[in-house]
Structure formats: structure tokens, C-alpha cells
Amino acid sequence: MPPEPRKHAIVYYSRDGHTHRLARQLADTLEADLFRIVTSRYSSNVLGYLHAGFDSLTGWLPSISPIPDLSGYASVSLGAPIWTSYPGTPLRTYLATRPKLPDIVGMFATSGGNSAQDKAFSIACGTMDRPFVATFSVPNSLDQAAADMRVTDYCNALVTAVGTDLST
Numbered sequence: 001m002p003p004e005p006r007k008h009a010i011v012y013y014s015r016d017g018h019t020h021r022l023a024r025q026l027a028d029t030l031e032a033d034l035f036r037i038v039t040s041r042y043s044s045n046v047l048g049y050l051h052a053g054f055d056s057l058t059g060w061l062p063s064i065s066p067i068p069d070l071s072g073y074a075s076v077s078l079g080a081p082i083w084t085s086y087p088g089t090p091l092r093t094y095l096a097t098r099p100k101l102p103d104i105v106g107m108f109a110t111s112g113g114n115s116a117q118d119k120a121f122s123i124a125c126g127t128m129d130r131p132f133v134a135t136f137s138v139p140n141s142l143d144q145a146a147a148d149m150r151v152t153d154y155c156n157a158l159v160t161a162v163g164t165d166l167s168t
């Protein structure tokens, strides 16, 4: 028998690897398919950093690699680093394409500082026609045990939402 199709998808951008590692952890927990957004604009050198900050503040959105249609999944999780209090611009580009997504969408972010990430979540959510079922953020300085708890709580919320969504 062919394996059951996976229920959960994660689409994310990561420049420096933090969001990538978190996305991998989520994918292991949810048994999700991972889709990484790629752009050539933000190299790992100082120029890439400056571009990232400038674009984030001005709202200039870079071109990104294509992401397949994810509307057939039961849930999609969106992941990005926080840049100048906004979601990283590559995720903003993805959302600006108005992708078809399932009813159950959540979001996660990594950040350098401990400040609340509500602004980034609400900016991302504002591009969609539904609220996120769950969100969480992990500052880079957070210890692993605390980060693990956030991942567990988020996954539980997502799985519960999928279980109660009659359309899946």
C-alpha cells in the first residue's frame, strides 16, 4: 500500500538557519512536508543583511522560488524570521501571491530579541481571509526546554484544530 499522504505542510524562509532548524523540529513532530522559500537577494554577508533591513522597512519584496499549491493539506504553518518587527520579506512575497491555503493556518517566527511578535503575526494574518489557529515565536536566546514546550503547545493546537475541522 502506498504511504498515506501527509496532512501538514510547513512553508518558511530562513536566512541564517534559526527558522530552518525550528521548521525541521516542527516537521518531525507533525510529520509534515517542508517547503523552504528561496531567494538570491539576501546573501549571508553584510550586504545581504543591509538589503534585508532596507527591504523590510520599505516593503520592497524580492522574487522567490515557486512554492507548490498547498491547499490540499489539512494545515499549513508559515515560518519566518522577524525583520524590523515584520515577517521576513520572502514570506511576505509568498503571501502577496495570495496562495490558496487550507482553513487551518498557523505561524511561527524566530527573533533576535524577546519583544512580542504580535505585530509580525498580525501583518502576515492581515494578508489572509482568516485568523491563525495558533502562533508562537522562539527568541534565539531561549533555552531548548522552553522552546520545546512552545513547539509542543503549537503542534497540539494545530492537531486539535485539524481533528475538529469537518472539511478534512
Ligand SMILES: Cc1cc2nc3c(=O)[nH]c(=O)nc-3n(C[C@H](O)[C@H](O)[C@H](O)COP(=O)(O)O)c2cc1C
Pocket: 013, 014, 015, 016, 017, 018, 019, 020, 049, 052, 053, 054, 056, 080, 081, 082, 083, 084, 085, 086, 110, 111, 112, 113, 114, 115, 140
Ligand atoms: C535585517 C534583520 C532585521 C532584524 N530585525 C529584528 C527585529 O526587529 N527584532 C528581533 O527580535 N530580531 C530581529 N532580527 C534578528 C532575527 O529575527 C533572528 O536572528 C532570526 O532568528 C533570524 O532567523 P534565520 O536564522 O532563520 O534567518 C533581525 C535580523 C535581520 C537580518
